[in-house]
Amino acid sequence: MLKFILKRFAYGFLVIGGVLIVVFFLFHALPGDPISMMAGQRTDEATKQAIAREFGLDQSLPQQLVHYVKDLSPIATYEDTPENQAKYNYTSLFPVGGNQVLVLKAPYLRRSFQTNKRVSEIIIENLEGTLWLALVSMIFATVLGIVFGLIAALKQNTFWDHTLISLSVIGISAPSFVAAIIISMVFGYYLADYTGLNMTGQLWVNDPLEGRKLMLKNIILPAFTLGIRPLAIITQLTRSSMLDVMSQDYIRTARAKGLHYYRVVVKHALKNALNPVITAVSGWLASLMAGAFFIEYIFNWKGLGWVTIKSVETKDFPVVMGATLFVALIFVVVNIVVDVLYGAIDPGFAWVTNRTIILY
Numbered sequence: 001m002l003k004f005i006l007k008r009f010a011y012g013f014l015v016i017g018g019v020l021i022v023v024f025f026l027f028h029a030l031p032g033d034p035i036s037m038m039a040g041q042r043t044d045e046a047t048k049q050a051i052a053r054e055f056g057l058d059q060s061l062p063q064q065l066v067h068y069v070k071d072l073s074p075i076a077t078y079e080d081t082p083e084n085q086a087k088y089n090y091t092s093l094f095p096v097g098g099n100q101v102l103v104l105k106a107p108y109l110r111r112s113f114q115t116n117k118r119v120s121e122i123i124i125e126n127l128e129g130t131l132w133l134a135l136v137s138m139i140f141a142t143v144l145g146i147v148f149g150l151i152a153a154l155k156q157n158t159f160w161d162h163t164l165i166s167l168s169v170i171g172i173s174a175p176s177f178v179a180a181i182i183i184s185m186v187f188g189y190y191l192a193d194y195t196g197l198n199m200t201g202q203l204w205v206n207d208p209l210e211g212r213k214l215m216l217k218n219i220i221l222p223a224f225t226l227g228i229r230p231l232a233i234i235t236q237l238t239r240s241s242m243l244d245v246m247s248q249d250y251i252r253t254a255r256a257k258g259l260h261y262y263r264v265v266v267k268h269a270l271k272n273a274l275n276p277v278i279t280a281v282s283g284w285l286a287s288l289m290a291g292a293f294f295i296e297y298i299f300n301w302k303g304l305g306w307v308t309i310k311s312v313e314t315k316d317f318p319v320v321m322g323a324t325l326f327v328a329l330i331f332v333v334v335n336i337v338v339d340v341l342y343g344a345i346d347p348g349f350a351w352v353t354n355r356t357i358i359l360y
Contacts, residue, residue: 012332019328071108109322119322129303134288137227149238171232180298200300222299241273286334
């Protein structure tokens with residue numbers, strides 16, 4: 001088991017490294033002068049040179065990559081100066097020669113070109129909205145997906161079965177940003193008088209009289225839109241798994257003993273049919289956080305996706321790179337946790353995942 005866990009961490013480290021390199025070269029290949037964005041067009045040349053030295057922008061691209069990796073690394077060597085201490089907020093371990101020291105620090109994601117605010121602070125400030133959106137979407141998709149899948153399985157080859165499967169195919173096929181625009185217009189604009197919902201809105205709203213106010217209704221449309229695809233997949237997965245379980249010998253034996261049909265379905269069949277569903281759900285939470293980017297932008301839901309799209313528009317590369325790496329880290333951590341849990345429950349699972357790549 002220890003060997004299995006170490007391998008999963010090694011694979012995760014390689015994935016993060018690959019994402020870091022691709023993201024770094026991708027955004028540094030885009031046009032734009034980050035120094036002018038940070039300093040302003042009318043700033044004197046000396047200030048621009050100081051900014052370039054601080055971020056390593058006066059170096060070659062490979063050297064900038066090394067500098068960026070060094071900033072992200074929790075252990076690195078730096079010149080022990082008050083400026084570096086304030087910038088990286090590190091704990092000095094021991095000197096390594098000259099004025100250089102080996103330090104322990106939190107990953108430094110640079111500062112925003114637009115606000116000069118730490119990227120880590122921007123991510124933390126906007127993470128709550130994305131987490132709530134992903135969580136509500138997953139609960140909605142899981143509950144309804146299991147119910148719809150169960151109905152489709154029990155009503156196989158009937159009107160309800162064909163209808164639910166057809167709707168699930170549409171849900172899988174429809175791009176999320178297209179569905180978001182349609183749902184926002186229909187339920188948040190044309191039918192707003194009946195639904196009471198808004199086209200856009202935030203989880204927390206600053207009211208002049210009541211102060212900071214929680215607006216739960218604003219999460220309904222974006223959560224519904226984001227949950228459509230996992231809802232469709234969970235519906236089909238539950239239906240397929242239920243049909244397979246219902247054909248097993250122990251189900252027929254339970255029915256032959258005279259147990260009530262719905263008791264057999266709920267207590268025996270559904271319990272065993274949910275295993276693949278749980279596997280899918282555990283991987284979908286991370287996927288929903290990444291998939292929320294365009295949903296948040298269309299519904300003006302201020303979360304990690306919203307701030308990332310806005311940063312792309314303004315070419316605020318540190319924020320975009322930091323948010324992308326953070327989402328990649330969530331993917332890796334979730335996959336490792338799920339693999340380790342399944343490896344602990346079923347040793348055979350660890351043997352399989354050592355030789356295959358599982359994509360959620």
